[in-house]
Amino acid sequence: MPQYINVEVSDGIQIITINRPQAKNAITIDTAVEMAAAFEEMDARDDVRIGILTGAAATFSSGMDLKDFARTGKRSVVEGKGFAGFVEAPPKKPLIAAVEGYALAGGCEMVLACDLVVAANNASFGLPELKRGLVPGSGGMMRLPRRIPYHIAMEVVLTGDMFSAERAHQFGLINVLTEPGLALAGAIKLAQRISENGPLAIQTAKRLINEGLDWSSDQMFDLQRPRMAHIFSSLDAREGSTAFAEKRKPVWQGK
Incomplete structure (x- = not known):
């Protein structure tokens, strides 16, 4: 303890x-x-x-x-x-x-x-x-x-x-x-x-905001793209969209 x-x-x-x-x-x-x-x-x-x-x-x-x-x-x-x-x-x-x-x-x-x-x-x-x-x-x-x-x-x-x-x-x-x-x-x-928001998205957003502070404007989107790709194929992204369509609170899995 x-x-x-x-x-x-x-x-x-x-x-x-x-x-x-x-x-x-x-x-x-x-x-x-x-x-x-x-x-x-x-x-x-x-x-x-x-x-x-x-x-x-x-x-x-x-x-x-x-x-x-x-x-x-x-x-x-x-x-x-x-x-x-x-x-x-x-x-x-x-x-x-x-x-x-x-x-x-x-x-x-x-x-x-x-x-x-x-x-x-x-x-x-x-x-x-x-x-x-x-x-x-x-x-x-x-x-x-x-x-x-x-x-x-x-x-x-x-x-x-x-x-x-x-x-x-x-x-x-x-x-x-x-x-x-x-x-x-x-x-x-x-x-x-x-x-209340998606846990996987929360951690990814924090990481990208912090890392992005040091990125140049001509590189930032290319550097961001692979670091957020997993979000759009995640179960949480699907759940968020489904919950919105069904007018209910999402049940997040962090995956």
Whole structure:
């Protein structure tokens, strides 16, 4: 049984809660290993279509546990997976960040590794590494300029200052703003909307959106075509069309 995270599955949604409130949900190597296992389980389970990552006690995460690092000398990095067991190799299934309180340093980089973000309107984000003579090397410098305008990303990284959920929403980093205490509920609502769709199509769409970011306009359709061909010959595609014609909800098989 995991000691530092809680995992629950309900109605096709796997909720992973970082549960180290005494350390503001900072990530130790042991926490990262448990998170990596939870994401592997999420991808392996046929009854899970989407995941939600959140933190206990109204805080998302303050990033790497520096006290644990000082004590053990071990960074919170899993080989092949990166910080927190997933930032360099996110799960194949969509992942929503449900943010309350602070998402700082590695905590903010975990948010950037997620596919969608729901946050309380009083939440705070930040990449303060430069204030410590470090750099945000777990995706902050690479992902943030892809999520928000270049000049704003530069400001966030180079100043190391926190920025509000309201400002993050203004620049498109957050999908849904909620009242404080309701981020997880909002993320569950969003997950339910997504999980109504074909599971094979959901995973394929996530993969193609991410891979397509690096494709040139003259190659993108040729590169996309073989990666989506299986969708149109799938049982789910046939079921979706049949259900539409019969005016009923589809019964997906993920095949």
